[in-house]
Amino acid sequence: MTDQEILEANKAERQPVECWTRVMGYFRPVSHFNIGKKSEFNNRKWFVEEKACACSCELRKAG
Secondary structure, eight states, X not given: OOHHHHHHHTGGGOOOOOOEEEETTEEEXXXXXXXXXXXXXXXXXXXXXXXXXXXXXXXXXXX
């Protein structure tokens, strides 16, 4: 069964998800954004921060 077939089979059980984001120091639902803010939100670049490397701590101890 493909992903699309699974989604169609479970369509009646699915619920919409409310996406919230932080804007100017507080959280707001994206659905309440005006057209310009929605466009700006869609153009954002997403990234994942990596953990700090343990080797940098060892370099400080050696120095």
